[in-house]
Each structure stands twice: as structure tokens, then as C-alpha cells.
Amino acid sequence: MAFNLSTFFQKESSSVLGVDIGTSSIKVVQLKREHGRVLLETYGAIALGPYAGVEIGRATSLPAEKIAEALKDVIREANVTVQNASLSIPYASSLISILKLPASVEKQLAQVVPIEARKYIPVPINEVMLDWFVVGADSKTEPTGKIEVLLVAIHNDTIAKFRDIASDAGLTVAFFEIEVFSAVRAALEHGIAPVAVVDMGAATTKFYVVERGLIRESHIISHGSQDLTLSASRALGVSVTQAEEWKRKFGLGATDNTIPAEAKLAESFTLSLSPLLSELSRTIAAYESRLNQSISQLVLTGGGAGLKGMLEYAQGKIPTEVFLADPFSKSQAPAFLEKILKEAGPEFSVAVGLALRRLQEMG
Secondary structure (H helix, E strand, O other): OEEEOOOOOOOOOOOEEEEEEOOOEEEEEEEEEEOOEEEEEEEEEEEOHHHHOOOOOOOOOOOHHHHHHHHHHHHHHOOOOOOEEEEEEOHHHEEEEEEEEEHHHHHHHHHHHHHHHOOOOOOOHHHEEEEEEEEEOOOOOOOOOEEEEEEEEEEHHHHHHHHHHHHHOOOEEEEEEEHHHHHHHHHOOOOOOOEEEEEEOOOOEEEEEEEOOEEEEEEEEOOOHHHHHHHHHHHHOOOHHHHHHHHHHHOOOOOOOOOHHHHHHHHHHHHHHHHHHHHHHHHHHHHHHHHOOOOOEEEEEOHHHHOOOHHHHHHHHOOOOEEEOOHHHHOEOOHHHHHHHHHHHHHHHHHHHHHHHHHHHHO
């Protein structure tokens, strides 16, 4: 899938590219800033299944050279015009923790953090790239004299792999960012109240609680959108390819008045989604009980969030108000694309978030 807007917006050197390499697809988004506005120039996605010899929609574990091949293909298909790119790092390949340290050590964090990090990181410190920044102290949870430091660690081998992929695809890397930060930047507005972000990928679903821009809690749930396809394939006795096509076409939209096969498809999806939504409800309730504060809303993002009827179904199962991420709303594009971009938006949250950060850095 690709859409090029070059006929609407003249290319400039201020264009930036966000690249989200997932397990089932690669997404790219090219933005630029013009006269104070953020303009969408082009975007595209390519399924990784065919590069691994499996069906579209399936999670893959490809070698770097195959990922680079797919990246080159989507860059070409989307008519990307810039080489300088920002890349996401999978959440599963990183470690994010909040360190609670005495305020007196704030000026010595360069020495203190690597020492403290050893308590959280299961590999030698010299094998990871460390980053951190002070996020302040929350008076509700932290006594006076304490600061909170967000610690981020990524294994050097992961950085090397993604740098090689970018290089093979003809890109230079402006920065790497763990996907959660990119998704949150694109999916949320600035606010104070805690918000839950549910990122539904092919193999897993990531759950984050964000408060004042800080990720307070995060979990990985071993259930993703490919599980819906596999369940439907078994329930209806059709191929995985056919089940994936029907999932994208019908989603949860079937009712008792539709054809039996379509209704059975929706029933299969709801049975598959039920454990995931139950776990999300329990996780939200546990967080609210532990900190004695309510999560104001839940935002669905990721490719799985685009399932037809998903928003309504989730809202019926989760008491917290549920929204779909709309990352393309942070940029401008021709009006006739509004519906397409709103539907595709959740899948592109990470790529949009990467590009937005790059624009912010460029001023």
C-alpha cells in the first residue's frame, strides 16, 4: 500500500522520513514543515510475509538483508524522496525502567545511572546503549528529596542490525527511538491525566500507561492480530490467506442478518479477542487501584486497531472511554484522503511519531 502526494506538495530539503519496521510489515511516512504547517508528502506499507514465504499478516523473523530488501521496495513504491531517516526499535528489544534516586545525585547522573542500571539490565553494561533523562518527581508517589530518572537501554547488536538495514536500503539514520515513544507522540495529545495506549501488533499487543508524557507502566501481551486470522482459518476451515482477506474486508461488522459464513467469522474474532480485552480490563483496574487514580481514556493503535468494528467492540468490553489513534490528524493532506488516512492511521502511528520528532528537532 502506498500513496504519493508529490503532485500536491513540492519537495523541499526539510522533508523527513519515519520508518517503522514491525514483525508483519514495514511502514514509512514522509512529512515536511512548510509555513508552520506539517504536510504529509507520502506514506506506504509493505507486508513482510511474502519475504519470509508465509501469508500476508503473519509475524516474521527475517534476516537483515531480507528486511532491507522489503524496505527498499516500499521506499520505491511510495516514491520516498529523502535518505535521512528515523527508525523505530522494537519494544521487545529494549528495556525501559524508572530509577528513583536521591535528588542530591542529579549532577552526577553520568556516573550514578550506569551503576544503578546494572540492577535492571541482565547483560553487561558495555553491551548496551544507555540513555536517560530526569522526569521529575510525582508528589503522590515520591517523598521529597527523590527524583525519577527514565532509563532506556538497547542492546548494541540491535542498533547494529537496524543501522545495517538502513544502510543497505540507502538510508542514513538521524536517530533510533523505541517504538513506544513514537507511538505515544503520534497517538496522544498533551495532557495531565493518565492515558492507556494499546498497540495491537501482529504477534503481540503492547500496553502502556502514560501520565504527563511519562510512560508509567508497560506490558507485553502475547496475543496479536495474527491470532484472529489463525482462529478464523480454523473455525471456518479456510486458508490463512482467505481468513486474512475476510478479516480485512468484514472485520467485526457481521450481524445475525448477514450470511452465515460472515457471522461465523465475526464470532471467531470476538472469541479470540475476549481474553485480550479481559486482560486489558484487569490491567487497567489494577493500575487504578494501586495508584488510586483513574485512567481517563484508552487509545487503540497499531495495525490490529484498524479492524472494522474494533472500536465499538472494545468500548463494550472496557469501562474506560476508548478512542482510535488518528496520527495523520497532526499533518495536512488533500481533503479527499481524509477518510482513507483516518482508517489507515492506527497502523502508521509509530512512523508518524518518528517523523514528527525529527521535524521538532529541525525546528
